[in-house]
Amino acid sequence: MSKKIVELTEELVQPIVDEMNLELVEVEFVKEGNNYFLRVYVDKEGGIDIEECGKVSEQLSEKLDEADPIEQAYFLEVSSPGVERRLKKxxxxxxxxxxxxxxxxxxxxxxxxxxxxxxxxxxxxxxxxxxxxxxxxxxxxxxxxxxxxxxxxxxx
CATH class of the missing domain: 2.30.30.180 (Ribosome maturation factor RimP, C-terminal domain)
Structure with missing residues (x-):
């Protein structure tokens, strides 16, 4: 289930980050306590700022509302991968x-x-x-x- 959510979110967010000249670093859908979190990590050369994260979040939120792939309530978080960013690819x-x-x-x-x-x-x-x-x-x-x-x- 969460793998499909991650894959669909990647498909929805990729055009957004491409248009903004950002890099999609990682998407994860996790349960912590009683809450679910859809986390999207984006970056660019020199780092990303809060306004860029906000723009990605707004646009992705609209697309997620249209597609409605997640049954349970969740929190959408768009952020930088941080200084200790993961190396996956x-x-x-x-x-x-x-x-x-x-x-x-x-x-x-x-x-x-x-x-x-x-x-x-x-x-x-x-x-x-x-x-x-x-x-x-x-x-x-x-x-x-x-x-x-x-x-x-x-x-x-």
Whole structure:
């Protein structure tokens, strides 16, 4: 059910974000407590502002009212993915080469399932990270299809 809602929402919102020169990062439909949330994350080079989120929300809300794909009451939230944005698509990994990221894998690679490092390349479906092991740096390659979760990691 929620997969169909996500797919339909993506279809409805894509023309809106395309017209505004924005990137559709992710759509999720989740239940938290007694409430349902339809969350749409959008972004652009240099970041997105509240007015742009508002415009997407207004236009998407109209389209959702017309299509009426969701039976239960829900809250629509349109926002930026934030500084620790998720990396899901191949294009995300290509775009954020040079960034410090966190990667969690489905199965261990070199005995670990979690990595923090600098994304140095994404080629042939391999994510290349330079990680620190104690006092030295080490390069590791992670197959794209082994990644359970990845996001930008903020360092202080």
């Amino acid at each position: 191949r294009s995300d990994f290509e775009r954020f080469v040079g960034s410090h990221i966190y990667v969690k894998t489905y199965e261990p690679i070199d005995g670990n399932k979690e990595f923090y490092g600098d994304l140095t390349a994404f080629e042939n479906d391999l994510v290349t990270l330079v990680i620190k092991e104690k006092t030295r740096e080490k390069e590791i390659q992670i197959p794209y299809d082994k990644i359970a979760k990845a996001n930008i990691a903020v360092t202080f």
